[in-house]
Amino acid sequence: MSLVDAVSWGSTPRVALGVEYLGSQYCGWQFQRHGISVQQVLEQALARVADRPIKVHCAGRTDAGVHAIGQVVHFETPVERPERAWTLGVNANLPDDVAVRWARPVAADFHARFSALARHYRYLILRRPVRSALWHQRALWTHRSLAIAPMREAAAALVGRHDFTSYRALACQAKSPVRTLHYLDLAERGALLELSVGADGFLHHMVRNLVGVLLAIGRGDRPVNWAAELLALKDRARGGVTAPAHGLYLMRVDYPDAFALPADRKPLTAEPDDEGLAVI
Structure with a gap:
């Protein structure tokens, strides 16, 4: 049995998310006293879907002004929600410059930071x-x-x-x-x-x-x-x-194949437009 078969929605309290954001308006990923962080707005949106506080752990703490296309986070929650709730539902509660790209239930030993290769x-x-x-x-x-x-x-x-x-x-x-x-x-x-x-x-x-x-x-x-x-x-x-x-x-974070993160989690390829400017 593969990890994908063994770990399904509702069978694990740990969920991984792929997150993208423009960092221009934020004081960085991590909570700061002097401004709004990406972590803050994401946890607030997750809490509204879960109807309880959520604490997330990220793969990399980006600085103020840094952007991400392939940030990965994980969190634990005892509530059961379908994948659409952790993607479309969370996105409905996020500002336009932050979005969840995918969600995946993961094994208890997965850690967004420490499992990264x-x-x-x-x-x-x-x-x-x-x-x-x-x-x-x-x-x-x-x-x-x-x-x-x-x-x-x-x-x-x-x-x-x-x-x-x-x-x-x-x-x-x-x-x-x-x-x-x-x-x-x-x-x-x-x-x-x-x-x-x-x-x-x-x-x-x-x-x-x-x-x-x-x-x-x-x-x-x-x-x-x-x-x-x-x-x-x-x-x-x-x-x-x-x-x-x-x-x-931050473009991508690699993990062992055993965690079976989504195959489409890699960012879009940048292609030059008529002016020779890459579209991300």
């Missing part, structure tokens, strides 16, 4: 002489030209298992700075430059710091070997500028 992010950079109204707070705009070849060369030197101290926030609380970067790719889609990165885990501000270093290299402000030199220094104080949050998207 890898996380995948994308950072979007809009390259054109004038700013865009449509991409405001959805991509980093730069009017300066970027040399892509040295950026790709520098990115390649960062792939693998390394100590990423130079690429994490000074306030990062992770016990170890060692992570395995599976890939760091750059793709040109018309006016957009997409930086895609996947790893077994990320440190606080790690992706934005990687982007900041690659941007400095692409602009010619730093040599191509600067990325590797920073890696070897293991000193955040010597690192580059942290790229703004609004270009960053």
